[in-house]
Amino acid sequence: MRRARDDRGSALVEFCWVGLVLFIPLTWIVISVFEVQRGAFAVNGAARAAARAFALAPDDVTGRARAEAVATQTLADQGSDGMVADVRVSCGGLANCHTGTAVITVEIRSRVEMPLLPEVLAAERRSFALEASHTVPIGQYVETGRGSGSADGG
Helix, strand or coil: CCCCCCCCCHHHHHHHHHHHHHHHHHCCCCCCCHHHHHHHHHHHHHHHHHHHHHCCCCCCHHHHHHHHHHHHHHHHCCCCEEEEEEEEECCCCCCCCCCCCEEEEEEEEEEEECCCCCCCCCCCCCEEEEEEEEEEEHHHCCCCCEEEEECCCC
16 A cells, blocks of 8 residues: 655745745845935935035036036945946026026936846846936025125125
8 A cells, every 4th residue: 555645844845945936036126126216315415416516616617527526426425336427517508507597407317236137237237227406596505795694784
């Protein structure tokens, strides 16, 4: 007589295999989402800081240099190593953005590398594109020329 095969313990083995097969991709997805979110916060902060730096500069050339430097520093401060900022400044077609009541818009474009992807994939497939913009009126950060800042102007 043949004995029936004993299946005790096989559920534990199957659970471990299914758990492993599901756990690895799920972990990668969670880590990737966190990386993209961190990059999005960094790019948004960089756009805001770059717009302020441009608006506070005395002229457009200095403003563009300051905006690029501030954007790069902001991305680095947020822990986004390897992110390169593409900074674009526009002021509605004006020749000089630091005149009158100009409104400037600073756009930051960058990419976040997805973790644990092989080098064989093309760079565009291993990264996620991010973009943020911030608009500010140039007069918002311009000194009024008043003395000590008192209410009577003196």
